Amino acid sequence: MKQPIFHGAATALVTPMHEDGSINLRVLADLVEEQIQNEVDALVIAGTTGEGATLTDDERSAVIACAVKQAKGRVPVIAGAGSNCTAQAVRLARLAERAGADGLLEVTPYYNKASQEGLFLHFQAIAQATRLPLMLYNVPSRTGVNLTPDTCQRLSHIDNIAALKEASGNLAQMAKIRALCGEDLRVYVGNDDQITAALSLGACGVVSVLSNLVPQAVHEMCTAFADDPSHSQALQFRYLELIDALFCEVNPIPVKRALQHMGWQVGPCRLPLSTLPAALDARLCGVLKRYGLYAAK
Numbered sequence: 514m515k516q517p518i519f520h521g522a523a524t525a526l527v528t529p530m531h532e533d534g535s536i537n538l539r540v541l542a543d544l545v546e547e548q549i550q551n552e553v554d555a556l557v558i559a560g561t562t563g564e565g566a567t568l569t570d571d572e573r574s575a576v577i578a579c580a581v582k583q584a585k586g587r588v589p590v591i592a593g594a595g596s597n598c599t600a601q602a603v604r605l606a607r608l609a610e611r612a613g614a615d616g617l618l619e620v621t622p623y624y625n626k627a628s629q630e631g632l633f634l635h636f637q638a639i640a641q642a643t644r645l646p647l648m649l650y651n652v653p654s655r656t657g658v659n660l661t662p663d664t665c666q667r668l669s670h671i672d673n674i675a676a677l678k679e680a681s682g683n684l685a686q687m688a689k690i691r692a693l694c695g696e697d698l699r700v701y702v703g704n705d706d707q708i709t710a711a712l713s714l715g716a717c718g719v720v721s722v723l724s725n726l727v728p729q730a731v732h733e734m735c736t737a738f739a740d741d742p743s744h745s746q747a748l749q750f751r752y753l754e755l756i757d758a759l760f761c762e763v764n765p766i767p768v769k770r771a772l773q774h775m776g777w778q779v780g781p782c783r784l785p786l787s788t789l790p791a792a793l794d795a796r797l798c799g800v801l802k803r804y805g806l807y808a809a810k
Contacts, residue, residue: 521554
């Protein structure tokens with residue numbers, strides 16, 4: 514049986530940038546502190562929401578090191594280190610380990626459309642290159658490939674492959690992974706609209722976009738489930754409209770814009786991600802106001 518990397522809510526944190534596109538480490542440190550003060554259970558840095566695919570090696574090292582320094586061991590810092598090139602993913606894993614990360618988020622290789630055997634060998638190679646625990650990341654809508662339950666079971670036998678972020682949206686698949694792997698592969702849901710459903714299947718928590726905005730609520734949604742599932746469910750229902758608004762355009766465009774409307778100087782997304790269209794921005798503003806999150810300007 515493997516120990517969970519964390520229980521509860523991990524925020525897939527945005528990477529703040531200046532208007533010229535350079536990394537804003539001061540705001541990043543402030544965001545990390547705000548998250549911890551509001552009871553988040555872990556932080557994911559330089560993942561999809563953190564625009565990890567557009568970061569240089571130096572930038573990736575800097576944002577991981579900044580988060581680790583600010584967190585001061587209070588919560589685990591999990592670093593995005595995936596690539597569709599196995600050798601590159603190995604290099605990024607070692608870079609994240611040197612920067613002080615507590616764990617690695619490793620997405621399935623995108624574009625290549627690897628076979629299940631190729632996926633197994635890819636993750637095996639990364640695991641052999643680091644002492645850190647790996648959280649595999651299955652998100653077929655972005656990568657074009659699905660990590661099957663049978664392959665998850667094979668990977669669960671590797672000592673430092675500890676967890677799976679399951680973002681396929683397929684709860685039946687999640688159930689099968691849980692049945693096959695048990696406590697040898699801890700499951701975290703990657704979809705904010707499925708938190709309580711995933712917890713009912715034995716998930717340990719969520720890697721959340723929503724918790725960029727309301728970390729305490731997402732933490733509570735997870736931790737309340739064991740003793741008061743009806744309260745957890747009520748929180749899930751309460752935040753559905755906000756979750757929907759945060760995915761009105763490709764992530765992280767809406768969540769970065771939402772944080773700007775809340776008063777955070779997180780800057781723009783990097784190309785090829787663009788700005789939120791005016792009609793969607795107006796919708797997002799309306800939703801933020803209804804949740805009391807909009808900062809008057």
